[in-house]
Amino acid sequence: MSDTPGAGAVLDDRPELRSATEAVLAVDDAQDGWTFDDIPLDSGQFGELVSAGIVEKDGDEYRVADPDAVRAALDGETVDTTEGGRSVSLASALDFDLDGRATGMLAAALAVVFLARTYAIGSVYRGGDIVLSSNDPYYYRYHVEQIAASAGNAADLGALSVLPSGVINGEPLMVATLWWVASLLGGSKEMIGHVLAWYPVVSALVTAVLLYLLAVRVSNDRRIGLASVLFLAIIPGHAFRTSLGFADHHAFDYPWLVLTALALVVALTAVSDRTSLRRPLPWFGAVGIAAGIAGQVLAWEAGPLLVLPVGLVVLGQTLLDVASDRSSVVTNAPVLAGVSLGAILAGSVHAVVGWQTALVAGTPAILTVGTIVVIATAEAARRVGGTVRQLATVDVGLGVVGLLVFRFGFTEQWGTFSSRLDTLFRSDAIAETYGLFNTDSFGFLLLLGLALLLALPAMAWGIDLARSDRSGWLVASSYAWVLFALAVIQVRFVGELAPFLALFAGLAFVWAASWVDIARPVLTTSDGDLRDALVPDTRALGSLFVLFLLFGALGMVQVPVKTSQVITDDGAYDAATAIEADAAERGLEYPENYVLSQWGQSRMYNYFVNGESESYGYAQQTYEPFVSVTGSEQAHNRISGRVGYVVTTETSLEEPTTMYVRLHQHFGSQNGDVSGLAHYRPVFVSEDGSHKAFAVVPGATIQGTAAPNSSVSVATTVAVSDREVDYERQTTANQNGAFTVTVANPGTYTVTTEGEGETTVEVPEQTVYDGGNVTVE
Structure with a gap:
C-alpha cells in the first residue's frame, strides 16, 4: 500500500511537474542509477518528485520508482498501483507526505519543546507529592477528584452531574476530558495528579505538531514549519502556560485553536472547482473545522472569542472569490459544512447535558448564519457584476444590521454579552487581565521575547500574501491579527496568539536566513515546489544557530524565568x-x-x-x-x-x-x-x-x-x-x-x-x- 499518490494523480494535480518528470525519466532510461548532479532540475523540483514518490532513493543513488506508471501518466493513461485499484492511505487522503528526514528533524524540534516544558520536573515531583504550579490548577484538580469519587469507571458519565455551575458554564469539556483520561489510567488521586501535571506538556506537543502541519500547508516549506516549532518552544507566554504542572485551562484551548486553523486551510486550499468537492480532502477539513469549533466553545466560556477568526476568514475568502470571479458557494462549501456541524455538536451537547450557557453554546449557530449570509451575498455580487469594494460595503452594512437586531431583538442575550464584554476589558489585580503593552512593564518582551518584533513585519506581509488570493495566508493572518488584538487587551490571550506568532516568526527567520545566503529563498505559496528541510553542513548549521540566537535568546532566557514565577516554591x-x-x-x-x-x-x-x-x-x-x-x-x-x-x-x-x-x-x-x-x-x-x-x-x-x-x-x-x-x-x-x-x-x-x-x-x-x-x- 502506497503512502504517496500515484504518478497520474500527482501530474493531474501538479501539471507544472510534467516537464521535470519527463527529464528525470529520460535520465533514468539512459542509465542504471543516477545522482542529483545528473539531472537538469533544481532542488525544489527534485524534492517534490521525491516526496511524491515518483523518484526514490536507491543506496547512494536515485531511480524512478515505477517507470511504467510514470510513462502511462505522461501518456494520459491510468495504471493501477494500489491494492484493489484504489488507494486507501490516510496520508494520501490528507495530502500529507511522510518523509523520514523531515520527520526526524521535526522530532528534534519537538524535543526542544518538551525540554522547555519539563526542565523543572523536580519542582512538581517532590517526594510522594505532585505539586502543581500556581493557584488555579488546584481548582481543576479538586473537581476532577470529585468526579472520580462519584464515578465507578470511565464509562460512568453520570458522575459528571457533580460538577457545579461554575464548571458547567466555564470549562466543562476540559474537566470532563481530564477525568476521563485519568479514569482510563486507573482513576486514583495519584493518577489524577499525574494527568493534570502532564496534560499541559501533551498540549504543547500536540499544538507544535499541528503548527508544523499548518505552516507547511500554508507555505509549502518544511523549513518554515520547523522554525515555527522552534519559536513556539521559546515563546515564554506559551512555555509557562504549557509547562509541566501548570494545569490551567488555557493549555487545553491551544490544540483546538490550531486544529481549526489547519482544517480551514485544508478545506479552502483543497477546493479549486466543483470537481474538487468529490474528493475526500475538503471534507476532512470540514470535520476538523467542526471538531475545532465545538471543542473551543465547550472547553472555555470565552471560547466564542477564539472562533472570531473563522468569520473573518470566510469574509476575506468571499472577497477573494469575487475578485477572481469564482463561486463562493463552491469555494466555501466545506467551510460552511464544518461550521454548521460544529454548531450542531455544540448545540446538542448543551441541550443534552447543559454544558455552557445558551449564548456561548449558540455562538457556532450564529457563526453559521453569518457564514450563509456572507457567502450568499458574495455569490449575488458575483452574478450581478459587483466589485470587491461594493461587496465589502454591503458586508459592513449587514454586520451593522445584524448587531442592531441582536441588541434590540434579543435583549436578554445582549445583556449577557455586554457583561462578558465588560469582563474582557476589565483590569484588576489579576496579572493576566493587564494589556500586552501595559505601561507598567515591558510585558510584550517578557512574554513574547523578540519573536513579536520578528513576526510583526511578516504578519503585515501575510496580509499582502492573502490579498494575492492565497487562502492559507488568509487563515494564518486572520488568526494572528485577531489574537494579537485580544492579547493587546488582555495578556491571558498571549498563549493563544503564540502558535500563529511562531508561524510568522518562522517565516521571517527563514527569509532572513535566505537574505544572508545561508538558506534557499522562501516560497510562501502552496502552488510551487515543496521546499524541503535539508540537513545543513557544519558551517551553515553554525550560522543558522547564531541567527536563531539573535532572535531567540531573550525568549530562551525568559522561559525559565516565567516558569519559575508560577511553580510552587x-x-x-x-x-x-x-x-x-x-x-x-x-x-x-x-x-x-x-x-x-x-x-x-x-x-x-x-x-x-x-x-x-x-x-x-x-x-x-x-x-x-x-x-x-x-x-x-x-x-x-x-x-x-x-x-x-x-x-x-x-x-x-x-x-x-x-x-x-x-x-x-x-x-x-x-x-x-x-x-x-x-x-x-x-x-x-x-x-x-x-x-x-x-x-x-x-x-x-x-x-x-x-x-x-x-x-x-x-x-x-x-x-x-x-x-x-x-x-x-x-x-x-x-x-x-x-x-x-x-x-x-x-x-x-x-x-x-x-x-x-x-x-x-x-x-x-x-x-x-x-x-x-x-x-x-
Missing part, C-alpha cells in the same frame, strides 16, 4: 506540609484546618491541608485586610471560627502595629511599645524566612497576683522549624493586684513582676489548644 510547599502534619496530629477537619494566605496560593495550601481547593474567594476578601489591620482583637474577630492557620509571606507593609509586622517579623511577640499577640502559634518558618505559618489557637491564660498596677511580663523561647525565637507578652495588674495574660505558645514561661522578681510557670500544649487557664503560684 520550596517555602510555600514546606509550609503546606508542616501545616498538614500539625493539623493531622491535632485531628482537625475542615473548616477547622482552613489555611488563610495570599489568594494566589490559597488553593495550593488548602488542597494539601484539607483537600478543599475549590475557591480562593474568602482569602481574596480577607487576607489583605487581616494583615494590614492594626487592632489585634479586630483581626482575630475577623477570622475567628473560620480560619485554622495563617501563612504570611514578605510584603511591603512596614507599620509596626500591623498584624503583618507583628506576626511575620516578630512571631507575635512583644516589640517595644507594640504588644504581643495571644492567638497565633508559629508552626513553620522557611529557611530564608520568607514563609511563616501560624496556627490560630484560643491560647492559654496565665493568671496570678502582683503589686497593684504593676507591670508583668511573661516570656519563653519557642522552637519553630529547628530554630528558636523569643516570645513575650506584657500586661498590668489591676488595682487589686490580679493579672491575666493570654499566650499562644506552650512552654516554660518566666514571669517577671515589677518590683517582685521572677518566677516560672509551665503552660501545657493542650491548654493552648483548649483555651484553659494556668495559675502562677
Whole structure:
C-alpha cells in the first residue's frame, strides 16, 4: 500500500511537474542509477518528485520508482498501483507526505519543546507529592477528584452531574476530558495528579505538531514549519502556560485553536472547482473545522472569542472569490459544512447535558448564519457584476444590521454579552487581565521575547500574501491579527496568539536566513515546489544557530524565568506540609484546618491541608485586610471560627502595629511599645524566612497576683522549624493586684513582676489548644 499518490494523480494535480518528470525519466532510461548532479532540475523540483514518490532513493543513488506508471501518466493513461485499484492511505487522503528526514528533524524540534516544558520536573515531583504550579490548577484538580469519587469507571458519565455551575458554564469539556483520561489510567488521586501535571506538556506537543502541519500547508516549506516549532518552544507566554504542572485551562484551548486553523486551510486550499468537492480532502477539513469549533466553545466560556477568526476568514475568502470571479458557494462549501456541524455538536451537547450557557453554546449557530449570509451575498455580487469594494460595503452594512437586531431583538442575550464584554476589558489585580503593552512593564518582551518584533513585519506581509488570493495566508493572518488584538487587551490571550506568532516568526527567520545566503529563498505559496528541510553542513548549521540566537535568546532566557514565577516554591510547599502534619496530629477537619494566605496560593495550601481547593474567594476578601489591620482583637474577630492557620509571606507593609509586622517579623511577640499577640502559634518558618505559618489557637491564660498596677511580663523561647525565637507578652495588674495574660505558645514561661522578681510557670500544649487557664503560684 502506497503512502504517496500515484504518478497520474500527482501530474493531474501538479501539471507544472510534467516537464521535470519527463527529464528525470529520460535520465533514468539512459542509465542504471543516477545522482542529483545528473539531472537538469533544481532542488525544489527534485524534492517534490521525491516526496511524491515518483523518484526514490536507491543506496547512494536515485531511480524512478515505477517507470511504467510514470510513462502511462505522461501518456494520459491510468495504471493501477494500489491494492484493489484504489488507494486507501490516510496520508494520501490528507495530502500529507511522510518523509523520514523531515520527520526526524521535526522530532528534534519537538524535543526542544518538551525540554522547555519539563526542565523543572523536580519542582512538581517532590517526594510522594505532585505539586502543581500556581493557584488555579488546584481548582481543576479538586473537581476532577470529585468526579472520580462519584464515578465507578470511565464509562460512568453520570458522575459528571457533580460538577457545579461554575464548571458547567466555564470549562466543562476540559474537566470532563481530564477525568476521563485519568479514569482510563486507573482513576486514583495519584493518577489524577499525574494527568493534570502532564496534560499541559501533551498540549504543547500536540499544538507544535499541528503548527508544523499548518505552516507547511500554508507555505509549502518544511523549513518554515520547523522554525515555527522552534519559536513556539521559546515563546515564554506559551512555555509557562504549557509547562509541566501548570494545569490551567488555557493549555487545553491551544490544540483546538490550531486544529481549526489547519482544517480551514485544508478545506479552502483543497477546493479549486466543483470537481474538487468529490474528493475526500475538503471534507476532512470540514470535520476538523467542526471538531475545532465545538471543542473551543465547550472547553472555555470565552471560547466564542477564539472562533472570531473563522468569520473573518470566510469574509476575506468571499472577497477573494469575487475578485477572481469564482463561486463562493463552491469555494466555501466545506467551510460552511464544518461550521454548521460544529454548531450542531455544540448545540446538542448543551441541550443534552447543559454544558455552557445558551449564548456561548449558540455562538457556532450564529457563526453559521453569518457564514450563509456572507457567502450568499458574495455569490449575488458575483452574478450581478459587483466589485470587491461594493461587496465589502454591503458586508459592513449587514454586520451593522445584524448587531442592531441582536441588541434590540434579543435583549436578554445582549445583556449577557455586554457583561462578558465588560469582563474582557476589565483590569484588576489579576496579572493576566493587564494589556500586552501595559505601561507598567515591558510585558510584550517578557512574554513574547523578540519573536513579536520578528513576526510583526511578516504578519503585515501575510496580509499582502492573502490579498494575492492565497487562502492559507488568509487563515494564518486572520488568526494572528485577531489574537494579537485580544492579547493587546488582555495578556491571558498571549498563549493563544503564540502558535500563529511562531508561524510568522518562522517565516521571517527563514527569509532572513535566505537574505544572508545561508538558506534557499522562501516560497510562501502552496502552488510551487515543496521546499524541503535539508540537513545543513557544519558551517551553515553554525550560522543558522547564531541567527536563531539573535532572535531567540531573550525568549530562551525568559522561559525559565516565567516558569519559575508560577511553580510552587520550596517555602510555600514546606509550609503546606508542616501545616498538614500539625493539623493531622491535632485531628482537625475542615473548616477547622482552613489555611488563610495570599489568594494566589490559597488553593495550593488548602488542597494539601484539607483537600478543599475549590475557591480562593474568602482569602481574596480577607487576607489583605487581616494583615494590614492594626487592632489585634479586630483581626482575630475577623477570622475567628473560620480560619485554622495563617501563612504570611514578605510584603511591603512596614507599620509596626500591623498584624503583618507583628506576626511575620516578630512571631507575635512583644516589640517595644507594640504588644504581643495571644492567638497565633508559629508552626513553620522557611529557611530564608520568607514563609511563616501560624496556627490560630484560643491560647492559654496565665493568671496570678502582683503589686497593684504593676507591670508583668511573661516570656519563653519557642522552637519553630529547628530554630528558636523569643516570645513575650506584657500586661498590668489591676488595682487589686490580679493579672491575666493570654499566650499562644506552650512552654516554660518566666514571669517577671515589677518590683517582685521572677518566677516560672509551665503552660501545657493542650491548654493552648483548649483555651484553659494556668495559675502562677
